[in-house]
Amino acid sequence: MTLTHVDAQGTARMVDISAKAATRREAVTEGFIAIAAPTLAAIAANSLAKGDVIATARIAGIMAAKRTADLIPLCHPLPIDAVTVDLAIEAEGIRVTANVVTTHGTGVEMEALTATSVALLTIYDMAKASDRAMVISGIRLLRKSGGRSGEWRAPD
Numbered sequence: 001m002t003l004t005h006v007d008a009q010g011t012a013r014m015v016d017i018s019a020k021a022a023t024r025r026e027a028v029t030e031g032f033i034a035i036a037a038p039t040l041a042a043i044a045a046n047s048l049a050k051g052d053v054i055a056t057a058r059i060a061g062i063m064a065a066k067r068t069a070d071l072i073p074l075c076h077p078l079p080i081d082a083v084t085v086d087l088a089i090e091a092e093g094i095r096v097t098a099n100v101v102t103t104h105g106t107g108v109e110m111e112a113l114t115a116t117s118v119a120l121l122t123i124y125d126m127a128k129a130s131d132r133a134m135v136i137s138g139i140r141l142l143r144k145s146g147g148r149s150g151e152w153r154a155p156d
Contacts, residue, residue, distance in 0.1 A: 020105035025146030031139035039131035061085035061119030
């Protein structure tokens with residue numbers, strides 16, 4: 001097996017993507033945060049002291065996608081064409097779904113995963129005074145498209 005982020009001497013390196021074609025690439029990720037019912041109701045009613053949790057988490061996720069290369073070593077800085085971060089209040093918590101698109105020589109899975117993670121962490125930060133027992137889980141890639149490997153979908 002050839003390691004892509006290590007050279008022949010075992011030194012970490014950024015993968016050379018200069019020969020790859022710039023194609024439309026998209027990644028969709030999700031994650032969930034379990035929240036106690038009273039706190040979830042306060043988020044839904046926009047009555048937490050720190051403000052609008054949903055709007056703030058959405059903006060945080062979008063910002064995070066754009067800064068992924070600053071956070072993940074050896075990750076390429078990418079021109080992001082589009083980012084959406086959706087938050088859905090469910091019976092037991094909030095589901096975050098991020099969709100990131102670029103036209104470049106490498107994929108945007110890390111950007112979408114970072115968007116989802118930071119949106120979830122923002123929810124935790126804004127609601128922790130009300131519920132410190134919140135649990136973040138299930139952060140995963142749902143699907144990706146573009147590039148040499150084409151389409152991929154997570155198994156159900």
